[in-house]
Amino acid sequence: MIPRNPTEAHRNFFQEVHEVVRLVPPGRVTTYGAIAHYLGSRRGARMVGWAMMAAHTATAYVPAHRVINRNGQLTGRQHFATPTAMQQALEAEGVVVVEDEVQDFKTRFWDPTTELE
DNA sequence: TTTTTGACCTCAG
DNA sequence: TCTGAGGCCAAAA
Numbered sequence: 814m815i816p817r818n819p820t821e822a823h824r825n826f827f828q829e830v831h832e833v834v835r836l837v838p839p840g841r842v843t844t845y846g847a848i849a850h851y852l853g854s855r856r857g858a859r860m861v862g863w864a865m866m867a868a869h870t871a872t873a874y875v876p877a878h879r880v881i882n883r884n885g886q887l888t889g890r891q892h893f894a895t896p897t898a899m900q901q902a903l904e905a906e907g908v909v910v911v912e913d914e915v916q917d918f919k920t921r922f923w924d925p926t927t928e929l930e
Numbered sequence: 931t932t933t934t935t936g937a938c939c940t941c942a943g
Numbered sequence: 944t945c946t947g948a949g950g951c952c953a954a955a956a
Contacts, residue, residue, distance in 0.1 A: 826952070846939050849951080857951040858938040864953090865937050882938060889937030899937095934956080941949085 826852070830864035831871055833925050837879045840906040841923035842915055844883045851925040866892060878902040885918030 833848050849857040868875035878899045882888045890899040890913065900910045909916040
């Protein structure tokens with residue numbers, strides 16, 4: 814659960830995104846859209862993607878490799894240190910990736926809207 | 931200050 | 944079913 818104090822209501826969209834991503838369990842993946850939906854902006858998926866780019870420079874660790882698009886594709890791999898870093902990170906957690914596509918994506922999917930109620 | 935551009939998604943036709 | 948346009952919000956130009 815993410816604490817939302819009234820005083821922190823103006824917290825950056827990025828911060829909230831980062832917090833949600835940090836809650837994704839190892840071996841599971843989520844999507845930009847799911848996060849956007851959880852944060853209220855149903856069509857703000859694009860913003861989530863932008864937030865992930867900022868996550869690279871964030872102070873706290875953010876498992877950005879667990880966030881992919883709704884097709885289960887690793888669209889953000891080019892933004893990692895190496896083009897294969899994202900896939901390797903996922904495989905290290907037991908996620909099978911073939912041709913930049915997560916296998917059994919449906920069962921690996923972790924939806925914050927339902928998991929965090 | 932205005933315009934353009936994103937690791938995307940949804941809706942209308 | 945498939946394709947195209949619009950939308951979300953912030954940062955860089």
